[in-house]
Amino acid sequence: MEKDISFILNGEKVSVSCNPLKTLLKTLREDINHTEVKAGCEQGECGSCTVIVDGKIVNSCIFAVGQAEGKNIVTIAGLCKEPTLKGGLHPLQKIFIEEGAVQCGFCTPGMILAAKVLLDKTFPNMPTDDEIRAAISGNLCRCTGYSKIFSAVKKTAKYLKEKK
């Protein structure tokens, strides 16, 4: 049973025709070629498939695409679409690269989206260390590069605060 489902993806309206119980992850990757959303454990544990739905991070691997109807979804590819960035990388992306907070890179999209939601929430204040740890607690890094990820998030928060 297929159904037409429409949602906003990275600022653009998208319509897909698929079974509403197909996961959002599979729909994004297989039907509309958004392979920047990574398929890791596919059981809601690792956070690789994290996307932002209406301002909140969710695991797209356990999210029925039928429930995405009318929602505003942002993937890592949508971060640089913010008008103020003029097509450039988001500060979080830039600082992750500068800090070397990327090893194999598989967890990076989810990690950055989790950090973005935290920074949106705490801005213009700096998040506490505990808040950063809690925010990225749903994203597992198999390379265990947590220290550099942690410092990249902190450095971005400082950068955004000073820029303001």
Add this chain to the structure above:
Amino acid sequence: MTYPQYIQPRSVGDIWKELPQDKKIYFLAGGTDLFNYLRDGLIDAENSCFVDVSLLKDVEADGIVEETENIKVSAFTTFSAISENGLLKKFCPDLVAAAKVLGTPQIANRATIGGPPAMLSRLLRRILQKWKSLIQKAVEWLI
């Protein structure tokens, strides 16, 4: 992959109109448990129907409301909403503390407080069905 039947009623009245008689019914809200059961083959997809209740607009589906002597936490309230609610932080700090350690932020943003009781009741029913004869024998023996 075989998917269960899917219905998305827009009102409580519609649920009863649309509910198939010949399938096992699963109510879908956050879906954090149901998808894993489906993937692991614990749900007979061909003979099941997922009733997506996340879009119901005519019930007080979502929210934490202060009443005269109680605080009402509706079934659709997510665990992240519970852990961020000022009223619950003040009067039910243990519930807030429990909601905070329930799972990852991604899970807490989806999982609803109504989900675990619903899943648990289903599990208990399955256990009772499976052990029915044994329980009956035990009861007979006891009396």
